[in-house]
Amino acid sequence: MTVAGIVLAAGGGTRLGGRAKALLPHRGRPLLHTVVAALTAGGCDEITVVAGAYADDVVAACPPGVRTVVNPRWAEGMSTSLRCGVDAATGHEVIALTVVDFPGITAELVRTVLAAHRPGTITLPTFGDRPGHPVVFDRPDAEVAAREAVGDEGARRFLAGHRDRVRRLDCTGLADPGDVDVPGDLALLEGQGVTRGDT
Template sequence: MSTVGIVLAAGDGSRLGGRAKALLPHRGRPLLHTVISALVEGGCDEIVVVLGAYADDVTAACPPGITPVVNPDWRQGMSTSLRCGVDAAADHDTVALTVVDFPGITAELVSTVLRAHERGTVTLPVFDGRPGHPVVFDHADAVSAAREAVGDEGARSFLTRNKQRVRRLECTSLADAGDIDTVDDLWRLGRPDRDD
């Protein structure tokens, strides 16, 4: 069994003043590195990073061994990035899907969700009752989710349609699930090296 971690990082950060979330400084390095490190240390065999806006800059910041994939249709929403990522992950049995604006992600969270995943299910981490990332799919389910996705919804339609197969896994103690959408979020999430 092999697992690919897919990081969705194509957005333009418009609510953050128009800058790449992947390149925000976090613990002395780009936020992208925090997310990638958690996925690798948590058990992913390969990492695919889906890029759009700022693709050249983010590609240059990717650590060695990472597969960057450019989504030319990123302006049409997260669904297009999901399709690009899944298309690039065809050689793996399992997909761990996350977003780049998740500074609280930890290797422990990733490994816990991967270990809990069972074939034929979708494993969805839950934080204080709210769904989060990384969501773990069998590859075939990831393909179906990507095909069904429209606009900026990601895998939501697939998860709703297949809710009887979604395994909700309580993970509140394993990570701060907050994401970064605005400058105020940088303070709320305690990013120690805010640069603005």
């Protein structure tokens, strides 16, 4: 089983006042590096980063060895970035999908979700009642999810339509699930709420 990690990092960060979330500082480096490091250490064989609004800067900031793809239709919503990422991450049997604004992600979380994944299922980490990332798909399911996605919903439509195959995995304590959407969330980048530092 080979695993492609996909990082959706194409948004305009409008609720943050127009800032690239991927480039926000976190532990002395861009937040994108934290996410890529966790996916790599957690067992992903290749990482694809989908850039968009700040494409030149995000691509330039990517760590060595990371595949990048630019989504020219990023303003139409996350669905277009999902399609770009899945199309670019070829040659792998499993897709681990995450967003870039996840400073609490850890390698332990990624390892746990990948180890729990079984063919024919969609593995969804949860933190209490809250669904999170990375979501793990068999490649055929990722392709259908990308094809069905509309607007800014990502894989939500696919997950809702295949509840019988969604395997919810309690990952409470393996990561802080908080994301960075508005200025008040920037405290997460200062280490608050990050439970494990094995990224």
